[in-house]
Amino acid sequence: MKPKDRDFVETVEGHLFCVVGYLHPPEGYTAYLKYVPAPVGKWGRGEARYTRTLPFYHVSQVENTYSYLRENYPKYLIDCPVRGFTVSYVPRPSVRRYYRPRKVLREIMARGAVDPLEEKLLRLAGLLTDESGVRGLGVTGSILTGIHNPDFSDIDLTVYGAGPSRRLKDAVLRLRNEGDRVQPPTRQEIESWCRERISKFPLTVDELRRVAETRWNYGFYTGTYFSVHPTRADREITEAYGDNTYRRVGEVSGSATVADASESMFLPAFYRVEDAALPGGVEAERLVSYEGLYGGVFAEGDRVEFRGALEKVEGKNPGHQVVVGGAGSPAGYIRWA
Known part of the structure; x- marks a missing residue:
């Protein structure tokens, strides 16, 4: 069974990470830190208490956890060769329990x-x-x-x-x-x-x-x-880690027409778009949102405006995409035009 978005991982130290998306290195799980053990906390089981590291899910809040991990548990950060930036992740030897x-x-x-x-x-x-x-x-x-x-x-x-x-x-x-x-x-x-x-x-x-x-x-x-x-x-997880590489080109704004929203219900949400001409003659084939706010709300035929990080994709599915809400991305958005 493949790791899936919203599974949870408990580390040997008792930290609870939420699995993100479906792109995971073979030696571990891409995930963000959500709950940490604490002397006093509103969440708990038995004698153990927990506090939340994220008051709400937002890329800025996820990135705030990186400072804590970098100072205390650097093994839970990885410079991802596929994505081209740092993400939090849990290596398999550090997993105490995997929650499905x-x-x-x-x-x-x-x-x-x-x-x-x-x-x-x-x-x-x-x-x-x-x-x-x-x-x-x-x-x-x-x-x-x-x-x-x-x-x-x-x-x-x-x-x-x-x-x-x-x-x-x-x-x-x-x-x-x-x-x-x-x-x-x-x-x-x-x-x-x-x-x-x-x-x-x-x-x-x-x-x-x-x-x-x-x-x-x-x-x-x-x-x-x-x-x-x-x-x-x-059966719907068709991309394996390393099939493609993603590299940030810059920050872009633009507009496009949604051609296919069938994969927008998932996280990350994928919208295949048309007429998304960007500066320099680059055409983006899809909008990708790691921010759940924009998932499953736009329909085929909708004209949308967007701002996000332009990524060049190389590998099995080459092209360009605009990412909203990913780690290290600008304060992006997708909205109706």
Whole structure:
């Protein structure tokens, strides 16, 4: 089974890393540090307590963890020869436990819930399975690693494969529209969501509001926030580490037409674009977003504006792409033109 986005890795020191994407060196896992052991913390299991290193997922927050790792655990940083810049990663010999979302959800189903949040998880997973016909969901985040706090933790689900993800999307939207078993965010919650992000993303309030109203993969179940994260199935992970190399050329801005958004539900999100002429006559074939905010919101035919890092791709799939939200990239964006 291949490593997948939103799996978790626990190191021998007890640090919890979240796996990112699908491009991993054979000797380890590309991942960002999310929870660290601490004398006092809001998350925990047994006697162990944890604090979060990221108040929210954003490239600037991920890069802030590099300073901590560089000073204390430099073995968890690697100058990636494929990507051409430094990323955090966990080498296999440093792995105490590897957490797989589907396996852990099956274990919770088998033993039964031990707290109210796990009870909600099982009911919600059952509801979504019944409504969509999709089996084999997983759970990620703090529940996956067993450090969740029923008083405030969310429910973060995973679904595997493009087809099952689309069926689950239809079910979530239908349930949100019905509004009795699953609720969409209220207008006040959307406005609060926009205010929280206006200082973090180079978008206007109106642009953020449109993103919030377009996103399908979140809602509330009996008062608890939940999210759904489409994840590639093994057969959909077609690029092996080293098949291509990626080198930053510079920062670019431009506009393009979305030609194919079928892989935008995953992280990183891929949008194949047309008419993306850039300075110097370079044409970019796709937009790539490591920022989940831009995943799954733009559709075929949409005209979008973007700013990000231009990368030259060499190898099995040569060309150019514009990356938004990747490590070391500028404060980029994708927005409707």
